[in-house]
Amino acid sequence: DYASIARWVEPILEAAEANPGLVRPRLDYQPTSPRLVVNVNRDKAAQLGVSINEIGDTLQTMFGSQRVTTYVKSGQEYDVILQTGLAQRRSLQDLENLYVRGSSGALVPLASVVDTQVRGDTPSRNRVDRQRSITLTAELAPGYTVAQAVAFYRDQAAQHATPGINIDWGGQARDYLQASSGVGLAFAFALVLVFLVLAAQFESWLNPLIIMLTVPIAVLGGLFGLLMAGSSINTYSQIGLIILVGIAAKNGILIVEFANQLRDEGLSVMDAVKEAASLRLRPIIMTSIAAAFGSLPLVFATGPGAGSRQTIGVVIASGAVFATMLTLFVLPVLYGMVAKHTRSPHWTAKKIESFEAEERGRGAAPAQAE
Secondary structure, three states: OHHHHHHHHHHHHHHHHHOEEEEEEEEOOOOOOEEEEEOOOHHOOOOHHHHHHHHHHHHHHHHHHHEEEEEEEOOOEEEEEEOOOHOOOOOHHHHHOOEEOOOOOOOEEEEOOOOEEEEOOOOOOEEEOOEEEEEEEEEEOOOOOOHHHHHHHHHHHHOOOOOOOOOOHHHHHHHHHHHHHHHHHHHHHHHHHHHHHHHHHHOOOOHHHHHHHHHHHHHHHHHHHHHOOOOOOHHHHHHHHHHHHHHHHHHHHHHHHHHHHHHHHHOOOHHHHHHHHOOOOOHHHHHHHHHHOOOOHHHHOOOHHHHHHHHHHHHHHHHHHOOOOOOHHOOOOOOOHHHHHHHOHHHHHHHHHHHHHEEEEEHHHHHHHH
């Protein structure tokens, strides 16, 4: 019941109030909130000629609100809402000052046809998924992220775990959790898609594997940038990490593709990768600098939503620079370790061409003998 849920959530509310990162934590459950119950005395109303609809309309208009008409101004239509001023609807005495019109046209005091009662019950019984629920809400202090708030509440719920009580998330917490799982799936899909495209391009499974091993280096660079900027892993930083997959793969493609071409020309694996790393140094650095400088407008963004753009920019800039510096050393080593167990990409084509040349030579030899 609601009382059991309230007892369970009370220590979590106290912990939230003691947390400086949470502002104004509160519950939507007030068991002692006073409310006024108005019951229509149908016998008195019938004797005085007052209809139930008249009583209901009066209470709705004076203590609630009612749209009575509309008017048009400058081509825009506006509603006219009728409602008593706040000062005239704050106490029981204000109800007693109201009148309703009877069937004879005479004004009848509203208090003479209704009975009132003040109760100390909760004004609402909220439910989530048809289950009784009490919602704990709070605002975030500057610098305190949604991820930290979710981790805090999860820790508190684990400390007060009770059978029969379920936990659900709402608001920004729900959006954060849903977005985090969605971005993680997108990151995995990006890795698989890039790997398959590279496998089709190189007609090999090992060469794309060598290139994809540079992605963790770029991710580490992006996380290092987040650490230096004082940011956290959120939806926007994860989007930046997805972009880094393509940037990191670009460096590996430049070296591996050229090294394969040199191997086709007859160079050994080590000589080919050394030559490729040396000759591709300039284009790799130029493209990486272009990517890093292209993200600087995001890093220095201002105005509404600048925090999200700055996070993406920091991840891209730091990841691109970090991946470039380490890829030039790590990728040749990986290529030398793995590629020596593979043949040249065009080895099969060369064997076919050599076989065809031998066959043509054999066919020409008998003709010359004759």
